[in-house]
Amino acid sequence: MIFQYDYPLFRPPAEANNIILQVTLGCSHNQCSFCSMYKDKQYKVKKLSQIFEEIDVLANMYPDTIKIFLADGDALGIETKQLLKILSYLKASFKKLRRVSTYATAQNIINKSSEELTQLSKSKLNLIYFGIETGDNTLLLKINKGVNKEQLIESLNKASNSNIKISATIILGLGGIQNSTNHIINTADIINNTSINYLSTLQLGLEENESKKFYKKFEVFTHLTDLEILEEQKQLLKLLNPGSKIIFRSNHASNALHLSGNIPKDLNRLIYEIEFCLKEGESSLVPTQFRGF
Numbered sequence: 001m002i003f004q005y006d007y008p009l010f011r012p013p014a015e016a017n018n019i020i021l022q023v024t025l026g027c028s029h030n031q032c033s034f035c036s037m038y039k040d041k042q043y044k045v046k047k048l049s050q051i052f053e054e055i056d057v058l059a060n061m062y063p064d065t066i067k068i069f070l071a072d073g074d075a076l077g078i079e080t081k082q083l084l085k086i087l088s089y090l091k092a093s094f095k096k097l098r099r100v101s102t103y104a105t106a107q108n109i110i111n112k113s114s115e116e117l118t119q120l121s122k123s124k125l126n127l128i129y130f131g132i133e134t135g136d137n138t139l140l141l142k143i144n145k146g147v148n149k150e151q152l153i154e155s156l157n158k159a160s161n162s163n164i165k166i167s168a169t170i171i172l173g174l175g176g177i178q179n180s181t182n183h184i185i186n187t188a189d190i191i192n193n194t195s196i197n198y199l200s201t202l203q204l205g206l207e208e209n210e211s212k213k214f215y216k217k218f219e220v221f222t223h224l225t226d227l228e229i230l231e232e233q234k235q236l237l238k239l240l241n242p243g244s245k246i247i248f249r250s251n252h253a254s255n256a257l258h259l260s261g262n263i264p265k266d267l268n269r270l271i272y273e274i275e276f277c278l279k280e281g282e283s284s285l286v287p288t289q290f291r292g293f
């Protein structure tokens, strides 16, 4: 069998050294106005027989694999019975397998029972990458996320109560200057009322041909400058008071300032680093030519 990925193919930066197995194509939601990842892909669950053949090829090439990422956009959208069959085949094919991960949406989690999620976690699907983006209901509507703040909290808690770890992302600058305060207050509220394990902050970046659709939902949208984004990030960190430890990273290609630490332990240091750069100005930031979205 000739093994071929269906491009474009995305994976979180943390999965760079792990095997990617495409079990679906595209994203079942595919409507977030800031996202162009799967715009040209029709959502589809791949046939089990094809997935098994691809697992055979990968197991032959990389028998000692310990971590596997299931692509594309939201493999958790697959019916649980089928996902369990895939996980069981993976376990049989990779003897050292420790972790299976995937992107997931709030809708995927809400559509599964807690028992199903627990079964998946016991079968090694124990990490999800989850885009919170914002906790603000007005903004969530404008970006077509398809869920509200309460559903984001419900789904995140349902996943963590089922022993699935969560790596969450939020998008700084998503509301522009006009919605910045509500964006940050409500996003902090989500983080403080859930048990996220990893948190990353990205900066808003829009592909040119997608931006019209994004702006259409806003009467006025003024982008934040890099320094205003840092101010937003500082306000967010100041509001964080989570019930459990979070590993925090701001080291995406889009970030003007790279930060890392543990929350709450390193909060003061992280805030100090931001304040230092705010005083130093643009020259202390990653130059734009070295950044991407």
Ligand code: SF4
Pocket: 027, 028, 029, 030, 031, 032, 035, 036, 037, 038, 073, 105, 131
């Ligand atoms: S759910 Fe994720 S992949 Fe799908 S459109 Fe929204 S941001 Fe993009």
